[in-house]
Amino acid sequence: MLLYNKQKKNQNAKGNRLLISINVLGSAGPIRFVVSEEELVAAVIDTALKSYAREGRLPILGSDLNDFLLYCPNAGSEALSPWDAIGSHGARNFMLCKKPQTQKLEDDGRSSAAITSRKGAGSWKSWINKSLNLKISSH
Numbered sequence: 001m002l003l004y005n006k007q008k009k010n011q012n013a014k015g016n017r018l019l020i021s022i023n024v025l026g027s028a029g030p031i032r033f034v035v036s037e038e039e040l041v042a043a044v045i046d047t048a049l050k051s052y053a054r055e056g057r058l059p060i061l062g063s064d065l066n067d068f069l070l071y072c073p074n075a076g077s078e079a080l081s082p083w084d085a086i087g088s089h090g091a092r093n094f095m096l097c098k099k100p101q102t103q104k105l106e107d108d109g110r111s112s113a114a115i116t117s118r119k120g121a122g123s124w125k126s127w128i129n130k131s132l133n134l135k136i137s138s139h
Contacts, residue, residue, distance in 0.1 A: 018087060022048045022070070023095045026059050030093075037087025041070050041080045048096055061098065071095045 016037045021030040031051050035044055045065045052061055069079035072091045080089070
């Protein structure tokens with residue numbers, strides 16, 4: 001009985017815990033793990049990258065959490081702020097995408113980064129739309 005009460009007090013101190021699912025663009029399936037709802041988005045990205053690497057998944061992503069953005073389907077097309085609490089959006093499913101890389105100016109003075117970022121942004125948006133349409137039509 002005493003052990004149960006200690007565990008219950010510790011759980012209340014940590015806050016609610018959530019099982020979250022993070023899809024990685026190009027990966028075979030989601031990564032799932034338990035986090036506290038007060039956990040920062042930046043820490044969740046870090047944990048996801050470590051879990052992804054530990055499982056030996058492909059494509060290889062790297063480990064710098066600053067190179068990635070976390071999206072929530074409920075929050076629209078804007079990436080979550082790294083300083084937000086993961087539980088603040090009321091969602092448990094997320095998508096992890098690599099930030100578009102900026103490139104140096106080409107010889108004619110135009111930047112190819114705009115082309116790269118537009119293509120990258122379109123690919124994850126179309127993936128989300130396709131995923132949501134499949135889920136909606138299957139019910």
